[in-house]
Amino acid sequence: MNKKILILAAIFGILSVVLGAFAAHGLKALITTQALQTFETGVRYQMYHALLLLFVGNSAFVSEKSKKAIFYLILLGILFFSGSIYGLATNELSGFNFKSIGFITPIGGLLLIVSWIILLINFLKIKGDNS
Template identity: 80%
Template sequence: MNKKILIAASILGVLSVILGAFAAHGLKESISEQALGTFETGVKYQMYHALLLLFVGSSTYVSLSSKKAIFYLVLVGLICFSGSIYGLATNELTSFNFKSIGFITPIGGLLLIISWIILLINFLRIKTDNL
């Protein structure tokens, strides 16, 4: 499981850098300043959660069941949250109206919040003797 989490974290990190560069150089002239800021928010949250997965995948303080839950919550959460933000920010460039699926953005955000809560609960359960 650790290897899968670390690979996913690396892929999400690489994609964050690529999407950030694309926004700064490729989208700058094509979308509004506000839409560009929105797109960059999606990139930031993707990178934050790539780093979270790097930590989770390499930590001995996180139980296997928590690792699995966090992994899947972060993946689905990022697809819903950052993915919908990317679509909404570039809505004027596509023929699909991403505003029609904008309701999934907060669902993705909630999944990301739950992943952090699971991590917190996992840490609260650690016996102080094990630290």
């Protein structure tokens, strides 16, 4: 599972940098400043969770069952949250109305929050005097 988590972390990290550069250089002239800021929010959250996956994939403090759950929660959470934000921010450039699927943005956010809660629960279960 650790290898899958680390691979997803690397993919999300790479895509964050690529999409951030694309937004700064390619989209800047095509969308409003507000839409660009919205797009950058999706990039930022994607990178935050790429870093979280790097940590989870290398942590001995997270159970295998929890690692699997966190992997899928973050995968779906980023697809729903950041993916829908990318679509909404560039809505004027496409033939598809991303506002019709905007309801998945908060669902994605909720999945990301649940992944952090699972991480917290694993930390609370750590035995010993590691405080």
